[in-house]
Amino acid sequence: MPPVVSIIGRSKSGKTTLIEKLVVELKLRGYRVATIKHAQEINFEPGRDSWRHLQAGSEATIVVSRDEAVLVKPVTTADTLDNITRLFGEDYDIIITEGFKQADTPKIEVRCGGDNTPLKNIKRLVAIVSDEPAGTGVRQFSSQDITGIIDLLEKGFMKPQRERLALYINGKRLTLKSFPRKIIGNLLINMVSSLKGVGQVSSLDIFVRKQTKQD
DSSP, rough: OOOOOOOSTTTSSSSHHHHHHHHHHHHHOOOOOOOEEEEEOOOOOTSSHHHHHHHTSSSSSEOOOOEEEHHHHHHHHOOHHHHHGGGSSSOOOOOOOOOTTSSSSOOOEOSSSOOOOOOOSSSSSSEOOOOSSOOSSSSSEEOOOOHHHHHHHIIIIITTTSSEEEEEEEEEEEEEOOOHHHHHHHHHHHHHHTSTOOOHHHHOOOOOOOOOOTT
């Protein structure tokens, strides 16, 4: 993981002001900086310390309170859903988004309450949730059939991807077909399994950053 250095001091001692200056100067030198703020409560309102971290140029900041941690990372409209979901890491069985109609993901359209007009030009629509006949060839569930929707998610997406490998090169995800994915996965697992003190491997996280001539 990247090196971590903590700026400490009593309240109102100038910790945030120093961090702002450090972030600005590090950015000027071409470095990517993230910050973590330990706080009594989560608050990103303008003027608060965490907000100041971001304004100074921090690429992402996490605010940690006694009960929770919240990550905020400024994004642009050019950021794809794949890049955004990568912030979670890979150790989840499923990620469910609200919205992102134009993303290249399987979609379940809800037509219950309010305006029930079908959405147009939706790609990869796998199901419709509606209490009225949808009149399409797409699989339909009632709003009360949570078990049926869960079965669809489980059998159609979660179980088939229980074993998976994600490979990012220069920040972009590389799509792998089944055979090379299996070869690479088995190779990595076998390599680390042979290391002293390593037991059974159920998951493996590897990050490689190569120094460039500019560095």
